[in-house]
């Protein structure tokens with residue numbers, strides 16, 4: 001592997017130099033106003049990135065998976081009903097976590113490559129007249145398949161059924177890269193981590209709680225210690241944590257939020273869309289297909305690309321690593337060996353993306369796939385030339 005090449009895995013993502021420097025800091029007293037001067041702006045920045053005015057933000061030394069656990073254990077009791085769609089490895093793992101916590105999950109099996117079927121959520125919610133379902137799970141962006149889901153439609157399903165269940169959204173691979181609207185969508189708990197859209201090393205679980213989710217903590221019976229939001233809240237009031245925080249990462253998070261907000265969230269989303277469209281142009285020039293079933297579910301942060309039957313897609317990933325020192329993502333679970341993934345989120349430019357596409361072409365050609373060198377790169381180049389980035393537009 002090379003330390004020079006960018007990575008094209010869908011997290012952890014490439015770390016901008018300024019954020020690496022922000023994470024590298026001397027020890028400070030983590031129970032001091034100085035720590036507060038990192039903690040409070042970081043929470044405020046995250047709240048803005050979530051497009052929320054009122055969400056309570058909690059930041060744990062953990063990862064996205066710890067964020068899932070924070071959502072469940074603070075708001076639910078054993079035996080509570082959960083409604084969830086399984087359409088990829090990440091939604092599958094969250095469902096598995098619910099089962100391990102003794103929750104009663106109603107799973108809507110969904111073909112991998114499709115988004116959350118909001119109409120089937122609506123049916124399940126309408127049928128649940130005694131409100132056994134306490135929380136609805138939605139994976140905004142299924143990183144395993146490169147599929148985004150319509151969270152506003154899930155909200156509508158809840159509202160139209162007049163159902164009081166909480167709405168928990170996994171935004172680990174969308175928040176900070178794709179449009180996310182905590183307030184508009186009536187999200188009750190949003191979950192993310194530091195190593196994807198926030199362009200930092202792994203090590204933080206970042207969650208937002210609505211007032212309704214905070215109220216649910218009063219009756220939630222599941223055991224929780226490390227992830228207890230009230231312990232966290234009490235600490236925050238004194239510029240502290242119930243344990244030792246990851247200070248350098250939080251300093252990085254504060255800077256990352258400032259970077260995203262300075263670029264402008266809508267510009268960040270437009271940049272991701274543009275880069276993703278170039279990748280999709282390349283895939284189509286290669287004559288390959290995405291795992292994502294239709295354009296309305298195409299993810300702007302990761303593309304899962306199907307390879308021809310009988311070919312092991314994982315070979316591309318192994319070959320890229322050993323021969324060219326470049327990282328792509330393997331297929332997970334049901335699509336293992338059938339797809340390889342190009343992550344295109346976080347700190348990424350056209351030029352970086354073109355290098356990844358060029359590498360993928362070399363790998364596929366080396367492994368005997370019928371790919372003409374330069375074909376995908378040229379398609380992406382044409383797209384990027386025809387759709388100049390913000391910087392070039394304003395320079396002109």
Ligand SMILES: *Cc1c(COP(=O)(O)O)cnc(C)c1O
Pocket residue numbers: 011063064065066090139141142143170171172173193202
């Ligand atoms: C990466 C990811 C996770 C898991 O996050 P970790 O930080 O690895 O625990 C969960 N959900 C989605 C959608 C992800 O992309």
